[in-house]
């Protein structure tokens with residue numbers, strides 16, 4: 355049986371509510387990712403993780419439904435310098451996600467998990483998580499599979515400086531899933547990261563280094579193997595956390 359939320363009939367959803375089914379919402383966005391990656395990169399990664407996590411949980415006999423990815427969200431103005439960034443204002447984005455979850459809860463779903471697959475959404479999604487708890491007295495789960503894959507990424511990566519936007523990591527993820535969408539002829543090193551210091555974190559990285567082509571990293575190191583390893587690691591860690599969420603919260 356399909357685990358896609360939108361492929362169920364309402365009687366099937368009624369049954370899913372009765373079984374206390376987990377609803378997973380992968381959250382990506384659409385924004386420029388340099389000259390070599392598609393603008394849907396974050397949404398593609400959200401779908402990769404959503405499918406892999408739903409698959410793994412289903413195999414462990416956990417009732418799960420997966421919504422289609424959220425394709426549009428908040429991006430900083432810096433990335434609107436290039437075509438393809440469909441910027442949604444923070445409050446509109448938060449209200450949209452809030453209303454989706456609120457609707458699920460009014461129908462009787464109690465378990466909801468957001469997969470955060472876009473760097474600019476972390477604070478926004480966590481605020482929605484708190485607002486939902488205030489309103490519905492029900493704690494949802496917000497996790498970022500890519501952050502959970504970091505130990506494996508740090509072990510395997512070839513770029514000592516890492517990746518922020520469209521470099522080794524993100525390019526590897528798309529190479530692992532939709533290689534035909536990666537234009538390797540457009541790889542460039544002009545936006546390799548040079549701002550790794552104590553300010554990275556306390557200050558948005560976009561404010562620490564100017565980007566020339568919309569990238570923040572070096573895609574020339576990317577491989578499909580790295581993407582597959584990060585997908586597996588992020589999926590395994592997410593599954594472990596979601597199983598605990600289903601049992602304990």
Ligand SMILES: [Zn+2]
Nearest residue numbers: 395396520524
């Ligand atoms: Zn991205």
